[in-house]
Amino acid sequence: MHQENACALTIVEIEELENIFALLLLGSFVGFPSPPTFLAVELLPFMEKELKMLHKRAEDTGDMLAEMCGTLGID
């Protein structure tokens, strides 16, 4: 439990970073201007998790408040 608490924030941070990474690389798939299509293709085989993350972020953006409350542990 303490361990979970200790790394909770880092996990949130990682998710954000992974989302940014995916957005930079695969942005063109979700309508974000992104120059290197070929790089996206090149790395696509290894991007399963990031794609999922991108998807999840896109779904969650509608309810950022709830997301933040969850992060900060407010019930």
Next chain:
Amino acid sequence: MKILFFTGKGGVGKSTMSAAGAWQLSQKSRVLLVSLDPAHNLGDIFNITLNQKKTPYTSSLFLKEIDLQQLSHDYLKREINVLSNSYSYLQTLNLDNYFSVLRYSPGIEEYALLTSIEETIRNETEFDYIIFDTPPTGLTLRFLALPKVTITWIDRLIQIRQKILEKRYTIQKIRGPVKEGEDNPEIVLAYNEKDDDVLKRLRRLNDNYQGLTKTLEGKDCSIVLVFNPDILSLKESQRLMEGLNDLNLPLRLMIDNKVTEANTAMANQVEENIKTFAHNVPVERIYISDRIIKRTEGKLCDIPEDIASKLIQQFEENV
């Protein structure tokens, strides 16, 4: 191994000059002539049928035409293969469709072209000279600029990726290996730089492009600019030279092609003008043969001027 790129406006005689140069060089050295131009006429010039593979014309001269569409197709197919190894069967089926759309996405052609140049330079080391006959200016500049743009981009991505791995490592230290979701507990995420496929691939790409940039900017690479004695060709040559300058690519020889007695005055003017853009680059004038004008003969080996020695000379001067 020396690498030569013949560039210039469409129709100035890039293919003819590169073919003549290759033919003359092949009298003494082993030469591979590669046509990158989508409007292939290398086969027509040598009067043989070429395919994607390199074909011997003589024992020391090999020819190859690169089919852009085929190339992008092969490239994507290769990626799909990697994909099917990493993904489960069903997902691959879906993404297969996805990929067929990617084929038409901008940038794929230039990238495929660049990849093929890179592979040619890396694999065909037994040749003394590799000569590339390039497509028209616009596309040429874009694919020549690609390595640098890509390196910058990859650099940034590597930085972010390293940060992600760093954090994963921290979490792993605190609570053991990071698991991906509850439904897929068996997939352990990479937290070590050596285990991360994305970072590994990024690093490999970075190495490839660094190597390519080094080769292209190095002393064994040379850009030959072909132009005609007319204003249009002068303007486009100027633009090309500016582009090459921005990219730090070595322009080492200019060929003023299709000069006749009638347009000598114009040729002088254009040559003078073009020299102001590149002071130390020699200009070689190629007169059009009477026999070609009268259409009595048009064989390649009849080009009397010695292009080969000029091509060799520019390398020696730059050592």
